[in-house]
Amino acid sequence: MILGVHDLAVTRGGIAILDGVGFGLRAGEALILRGPNGIGKTTLLRTVAGLQPPRAGRMELPPEGAAYAGHADGLKATLSVTENLTFWARIYGQSDIAPALAAMELEALAGRPAQNLSAGQKRRLGLARLLVTGRRLWLLDEPTVSLDAASVGLFAKAVRRHLASGGAALMATHIDLGLDEARVLDLTPFRAKPAAPGQGGGFDDQFDGAFA
Amino acid sequence: MLALLLRDLRLATRAGGGFGLSLAFFLIVTVLVPFGVGPEGGILARIAPGILWVGALLSCLLSLDRIFALDREDGSLDLLATAPIPLEGVVAAKALAHWLTTGLPLTLGAPVLGVLLHLPGSGFAWLTLSLLLGTPALSVIGTFGAALTVGLKRGGLLLSLLVLPLYIPTLIFGAEAARRGSEGLATATPLLMLAGITAGAVAMLPFASAAAIRVNLR
Numbered sequence: 432m433i434l435g436v437h438d439l440a441v442t443r444g445g446i447a448i449l450d451g452v453g454f455g456l457r458a459g460e461a462l463i464l465r466g467p468n469g470i471g472k473t474t475l476l477r478t479v480a481g482l483q484p485p486r487a488g489r490m491e492l493p494p495e496g497a498a499y500a501g502h503a504d505g506l507k508a509t510l511s512v513t514e515n516l517t518f519w520a521r522i523y524g525q526s527d528i529a530p531a532l533a534a535m536e537l538e539a540l541a542g543r544p545a546q547n548l549s550a551g552q553k554r555r556l557g558l559a560r561l562l563v564t565g566r567r568l569w570l571l572d573e574p575t576v577s578l579d580a581a582s583v584g585l586f587a588k589a590v591r592r593h594l595a596s597g598g599a600a601l602m603a604t605h606i607d608l609g610l611d612e613a614r615v616l617d618l619t620p621f622r623a624k625p626a627a628p629g630q631g632g633g634f635d636d637q638f639d640g641a642f643a
Numbered sequence: 644m645l646a647l648l649l650r651d652l653r654l655a656t657r658a659g660g661g662f663g664l665s666l667a668f669f670l671i672v673t674v675l676v677p678f679g680v681g682p683e684g685g686i687l688a689r690i691a692p693g694i695l696w697v698g699a700l701l702s703c704l705l706s707l708d709r710i711f712a713l714d715r716e717d718g719s720l721d722l723l724a725t726a727p728i729p730l731e732g733v734v735a736a737k738a739l740a741h742w743l744t745t746g747l748p749l750t751l752g753a754p755v756l757g758v759l760l761h762l763p764g765s766g767f768a769w770l771t772l773s774l775l776l777g778t779p780a781l782s783v784i785g786t787f788g789a790a791l792t793v794g795l796k797r798g799g800l801l802l803s804l805l806v807l808p809l810y811i812p813t814l815i816f817g818a819e820a821a822r823r824g825s826e827g828l829a830t831a832t833p834l835l836m837l838a839g840i841t842a843g844a845v846a847m848l849p850f851a852s853a854a855a856i857r858v859n860l861r
Contacts, residue, residue: 480725482725505719
């Protein structure tokens with residue numbers, strides 16, 4: 432088991448949005464999160480990535496096991512493709528970026544500053560970053576935004592290779608990646624019920640109470 | 644961590660990186676002072692250490708909001724927070740990069756500008772030494788302020804308001820050491836106090852900054 436999520440509740444801006452989420456991911460598995468806008472897919476991914484604490488529930492994942500890719504790609508406009516990718520590789524203690532460049536077909540752009548890339552090329556570079564992390568669990572938030580059909584195919588191939596090598600992927604996406612083996616989890620049933628006023632009992636209530 | 648330091652240094656020296664901006668600001672402030680107070684050498688010589696210290700401090704302030712805001716905008720900060728290096732290390736590397744691109748050039752440039760302000764000959768070494776000891780504290784305290792305001796839109800002004808009061812002790816002892824040096828008095832006490840402030844800030848504030856960033860990323 433690479434990731435186990437039990438009874439997780441997450442909040443965004445202090446408001447509970449998901450309650451009682453539970454699932455597991457084994458090596459070689461991919462799980463696609465679905466649900467309408469605002470249901471909490473990004474928040475759930477950020478919680479699993481450790482960027483924010485859960486309101487309740489627990490997660491089991493190996494320490495430093497996940498690589499997160501959010502809406503922004505973390506690219507520096509004035510650095511070249513190679514410099515951007517080499518930086519992230521070194522942060523994760525890796526050195527070889529050639530396979531990642533090849534997998535996302537970025538070799539021809541290697542020397543170009545990131546500011547001169549198109550939106551789709553930037554996205555491909557952002558996804559190539561995942562390949563140099565060496566992490567087993569990928570957390571992907573809308574990974575295919577601004578990618579054309581060919582690039583989506585490249586990305587699906589990279590994900591499939593990652594799964595075949597014993598990795599796992601948890602992703603929020605609206606479009607069909609052609610990953611038929613991936614399971615789908617619809618988050619709609621987990622939507623948190625709006626708390627009645629005065630029953631929240633959370634930090635904010637206590638905080639407000641301190642000044643009442 | 645070394646990779647992060649090298650990346651920040653490289654970014655600072657690329658187009659639009661802001662390297663040299665602080666130094667140019669420092670130059671202009673220092674050149675403006677004789678226009679304001681008059682060209683009389685005696686007055687200038689007396690206020691030179693203080694003016695140079697205040698100028699260095701304000702120049703340092705200029706580039707603080709870039710430390711985390713740019714990384715926050717392009718998503719790098721989220722990715723660094725989930726990376727294998729501890730956030731305290733990220734903060735320390737960024738503070739060091741800020742000092743290397745701001746504090747160190749200011750320290751090296753200050754003696755040159757001292758000439759413009761009639762700084763007495765005995766004061767140059769002490770001015771440089773006091774800036775060398777004091778500017779790391781300015782960078783580390785400024786990094787803490789930047790970490791506190793990282794989530795805010797246009798937090799630059801708030802950052803200045805937060806950080807300037809925290810700069811007061813550094814300014815007092817730094818300027819005092821430089822003044823005593825230029826008047827030929829003993830400088831050991833203010834220099835030791837200054838070094839103490841820097842050592843304390845470097846040792847403790849990265850932890851506070853990392854905690855502030857964790858809260859702001861939620």
